[in-house]
Amino acid sequence: MTAPQPSSEIAYNGPMKILVMEDDREAADYLQKAFAEAGHTAHVAGDGETGFALADAGDYDVMVVDRLMPRRDGLSVIAALRSRGNTTPVLILSALGEVDDRVTGLRAGGDDYLTKPYAFSELLARVEVLNRRASARESETVYRVGDLELDRLSHSVKRAGREITLQPREFRLLEYLMRHAGQVVTRTMLLENVWDYHFDPQTNVIDVHVSRLRGKIEKGFDKPILHTIRGAGYMLKGG
Amino acid sequence: MALSLPAIMKTTAARLSALYLLLFALCAVLLVLYMTSLSARMLTAQTQETINDEVLGLARAYQRGGLPVLVRVVENRSRQPGANLYLIADANGQILTGNVQSLAPGVIETEGWTTEPFSYQRFGEGELDRLRSGNTDQPAPQAGESNPQSEGAKGHNAIALVLRLPNQMIMLVGRDLGEPERFRAVISRALTLALGMMGLGGILIWFFVGRAALKRIDSVSDASRRIMGGDLSGRLPVTGAGDEFDRLSENLNSMLARIAMLNEGLKQVSDNIAHDLKTPLTRLRNRAEATLAGRHKTEDYRQALEGTIAESDQLIKTFNAILMISRLEAGYSSEQTGPVDLAATVSDVVELYEPVAEEAGVALKTTVPEALTINGNRELIGQALSNIVDNAIKYSTDAAETPKVRVALERAGSEIKLTVTDNGHGIPEDADRARATERFVRLEKSRSQPGSGLGLSLAKAIMTFHNGRLDLLPANPGLSVVMSFPLRETH
Numbered sequence: 001m002t003a004p005q006p007s008s009e010i011a012y013n014g015p016m017k018i019l020v021m022e023d024d025r026e027a028a029d030y031l032q033k034a035f036a037e038a039g040h041t042a043h044v045a046g047d048g049e050t051g052f053a054l055a056d057a058g059d060y061d062v063m064v065v066d067r068l069m070p071r072r073d074g075l076s077v078i079a080a081l082r083s084r085g086n087t088t089p090v091l092i093l094s095a096l097g098e099v100d101d102r103v104t105g106l107r108a109g110g111d112d113y114l115t116k117p118y119a120f121s122e123l124l125a126r127v128e129v130l131n132r133r134a135s136a137r138e139s140e141t142v143y144r145v146g147d148l149e150l151d152r153l154s155h156s157v158k159r160a161g162r163e164i165t166l167q168p169r170e171f172r173l174l175e176y177l178m179r180h181a182g183q184v185v186t187r188t189m190l191l192e193n194v195w196d197y198h199f200d201p202q203t204n205v206i207d208v209h210v211s212r213l214r215g216k217i218e219k220g221f222d223k224p225i226l227h228t229i230r231g232a233g234y235m236l237k238g239g
Numbered sequence: 240m241a242l243s244l245p246a247i248m249k250t251t252a253a254r255l256s257a258l259y260l261l262l263f264a265l266c267a268v269l270l271v272l273y274m275t276s277l278s279a280r281m282l283t284a285q286t287q288e289t290i291n292d293e294v295l296g297l298a299r300a301y302q303r304g305g306l307p308v309l310v311r312v313v314e315n316r317s318r319q320p321g322a323n324l325y326l327i328a329d330a331n332g333q334i335l336t337g338n339v340q341s342l343a344p345g346v347i348e349t350e351g352w353t354t355e356p357f358s359y360q361r362f363g364e365g366e367l368d369r370l371r372s373g374n375t376d377q378p379a380p381q382a383g384e385s386n387p388q389s390e391g392a393k394g395h396n397a398i399a400l401v402l403r404l405p406n407q408m409i410m411l412v413g414r415d416l417g418e419p420e421r422f423r424a425v426i427s428r429a430l431t432l433a434l435g436m437m438g439l440g441g442i443l444i445w446f447f448v449g450r451a452a453l454k455r456i457d458s459v460s461d462a463s464r465r466i467m468g469g470d471l472s473g474r475l476p477v478t479g480a481g482d483e484f485d486r487l488s489e490n491l492n493s494m495l496a497r498i499a500m501l502n503e504g505l506k507q508v509s510d511n512i513a514h515d516l517k518t519p520l521t522r523l524r525n526r527a528e529a530t531l532a533g534r535h536k537t538e539d540y541r542q543a544l545e546g547t548i549a550e551s552d553q554l555i556k557t558f559n560a561i562l563m564i565s566r567l568e569a570g571y572s573s574e575q576t577g578p579v580d581l582a583a584t585v586s587d588v589v590e591l592y593e594p595v596a597e598e599a600g601v602a603l604k605t606t607v608p609e610a611l612t613i614n615g616n617r618e619l620i621g622q623a624l625s626n627i628v629d630n631a632i633k634y635s636t637d638a639a640e641t642p643k644v645r646v647a648l649e650r651a652g653s654e655i656k657l658t659v660t661d662n663g664h665g666i667p668e669d670a671d672r673a674r675a676t677e678r679f680v681r682l683e684k685s686r687s688q689p690g691s692g693l694g695l696s697l698a699k700a701i702m703t704f705h706n707g708r709l710d711l712l713p714a715n716p717g718l719s720v721v722m723s724f725p726l727r728e729t730h
Binding site for chain 2: 208
C-alpha cells in the first residue's frame with residue numbers, strides 16, 4: 001500500500017446485516033429493535049442449531065452470539081462456522097466475565113467479548129467496529145481524518161501541516177481513534193486496546209487522557225475533531 | 240461389641256483379616272506340601288542308595304563263597320539291631336532265611352524295585368504282640384502266608400529290591416519306611432498346629448487392631464454426622480497419636496474450617512448485599528417514581544433516564560466486584576497465570592493515573608528499580624494496583640502540604656513489595672486500618688467519596704490469590720498500602 005489512500009474519514013456507517021443468537025426472547029427482541037433504530041437489520045436465532053443454520057446460509061456483516069444457548073452452545077457454533085471457512089466477525093456475549101473466559105471465547109474464534117449485563121451503546125460501538133474490521137485499515141501506514149494526519153511509521157502527527165508532539169501513549173490513543181474514525185469508541189474499548197486492560201477503573205481515567213489528547217490536537221485550531229458522544233464514548237470525525 | 244456376625248463381616252477390617260488369613264493359610268499349605276514331597280523324595284532316594292550298597296556287599300559275599308556264605312552274611316546282618324530287611328527264599332517263595340516273618344503277598348514275585356511300599360512283619364514281632372495282648376493260643380503265621388489282621392494292625396511299610404539269584408532263588412533286601420513316615424506325621428502335625436495358630440492369631444489381631452481402627456472410624460463418622468446435622472463448628476477427634484487417622488482427621492478438620500470460613504464469607508456477602516445494594520436500588524426506584532409522578536419537560540425525562548442508567552452501571556460494577564472477590568477468595572479461580580513484569584505493570588498503571596493525579600494537583604512519583612518478574616495474572620495485579628493508586632490519589636487531596644503519592648517497587652528479602660504511600664490524613668486508628676480491607680467497609684470519612692467500598696477488598700482478594708498479602712500501615716502522615724508478593728512460586 002504505497003499509493004496515497006483514498007481518504008477514509010467518512011466511515012462506513014451504512015446499514016449492517018446482523019445475526020443475533022440469543023435464547024432470551026426479551027433480550028433478543030430488544031436487541032433487534034435497538035439495532036433497527038441504529039439503522040441496521042438484525043435477524044434473531046433462539047438456539048445454537050438455528051443460529052448455525054442461519055449463519056451458514058446467510059451473508060451477515062457481524063454476528064452477536066450468546067455463549068450459553070440451548071441445543072448448541074455459542075462457542076461450538078463459532079468453532080463449527082470457522083472450520084467451514086466462515087470469517088464473519090463474531091462478538092460473544094456472556095455472563096461469564098473472568099479473564100480466561102474471555103480468552104477461551106476469543107480462542108474459539110470470537111473477535112470480541114462482552115460481559116452481561118452490558119450497555120447497548122457499548123455493544124453497538126463494538127459491533128460497528130467489528131464490521132469495519134472486515135474492510136481492514138490495519139495495513140494503512142498513514143491515517144487521515146480531516147486535516148489531521150498520523151504517520152504510523154515515522155510516528156509523527158500533523159494537523160493542517162503543523163507538527164504535534166505526542167507522548168507514546170497519546171500516539172497510540174490517537175492511532176486507535178483514527179483507525180476507527182467516524183465510529184463511536186467507548187472508554188472500555190480504549191482501555192482494552194490502548195492499555196490492554198479489561199477492568200473497570202474506579203475513576204474515569206480514560207476521560208482525562210482523552211481530554212489531554214484533545215487539548216493537543218484541537219488547541220489553536222478552529223474546528224473540533226474529537227467529539228464526546230454522550231452516554232457512549234468518543235468519536236474522531238473531520239469536518 | 241454389639242455387632243452381629245454379618246455386621247462384623249461387613250466391616251472392611253474383618254474382610255481384610257479373613258482374606259489375609261486365607262491367603263496365608265494357602266501359602267503355608269503349599270509350602271508344607273512342597274517341602275514334604277521334596278524331603279520324601281530325598282529320603283526315598285537315600286533309602287534306595289542304602290539298599291543298593293547292601294546288595295553290592297551281598298553280591299560280593301556270594302561271589303566269594305556262593306550260597307552258604309551269602310546265607311551266613313544275611314543271618315549275621317539280620318541279627319543286628321535296626322537292621323535292614325533281608326530275605327532269601329527258594330523259587331517257590333518258601334522263606335529260607337532272613338529277618339522277615341511275613342510279607343504282603345506278591346512282593347517277591349516281581350524282580351526289581353517294589354513299585355510302592357508294602358507291609359511286612361519281622362520275626363518275633365508277632366509273638367511279642369501276642370504276649371503283650373495275652374493272646375498266645377494263636378499260632379505264628381507261616382512265612383509267605385498273609386495275615387491281614389496283624390498286617391493291618393501291626394505291619395510296617397517298607398520298600399525293597401527283589402533279585403533272582405543264578406540258582407533261581409529269590410533274595411530281597413529292603414528298608415523300613417518308618418523314618419519318612421514319622422517325618423511326614425511330624426510335618427502334618429506342625430502344619431495343623433501352624434494353621435490353628437494362624438487362625439487364632441488372625442482373629443486376635445482383628446479383635447485388637449481391627450476393632451481399634453473400627454472404633455476410630457466410627458468416632459469419625461459419628462462426628463461427621465453431627466457436623467452434617469448442622470453443627471459446622473464441630474471438629475473430628477484427633478488423638479495426638481500422629482497416625483494416619485489423625486492425619487485424616489486433621490485434613491478433614493482444616494477442610495471444615497475452610498468451609499466454615501467460606502460460609503461465613505457468604506453470610507457476610509449476603510448481609511452486605513442487603514445493606515449496600517439496597518440503598519442505590521431504592522434511590523434508583525425513587526428517582527423513577529418521582530419522574531413518573533410529576534409533569535416534566537422532555538429534557539427532564541431524558542436526564543432522569545440517563546441518571547438511572549448511570550446508577551445501574553454503578554450497581555453492575557459493584558455486583559461484578561462482589562462476584563470477583565468471592566471467586567478469588569473461594570480459591571476457585573480459573574484465572575490464568577504467567578510471567579508478569581511487575582515493573583512494567585507499575586509503569587502502566589502509574590501512566591494510566593498520571594493525568595488524573597495531575598488534574599487533582601497530586602504529585603505522583605514512582606521508584607521502579609528494575610524489571611521484576613513474578614508468576615501471576617497481569618490483569619488482576621493491574622486492577623489491584625489501580626484500585627490502590629486510585630484511593631491514594633483521592634485521599635491525598637486532603638493533605639496538609641502538597642498532596643503526594645509514591646509508588647515504590649522493591650525486593651525485600653524473600654518478598655517483592657509494592658508500596659503505595661500517600662500523605663493525606665491516612666487511617667489513624669489501628670482497628671480502622673484492619674477493617675478497611677473488609678467488604679463494603681467505608682470508613683466514615685470516606686463516605687463522602689464516590690466508590691463502592693470494594694476497591695481494597697478486591698485488592699486484598701487478588702493478593703490472596705497470588706499467595707501474597709495486603710497490609711495497611713501508617714505513613715505519618717498518610718497511609719502506606721503494601722502489596723507483598725512471594726519472590727518465588729506464585730501459583
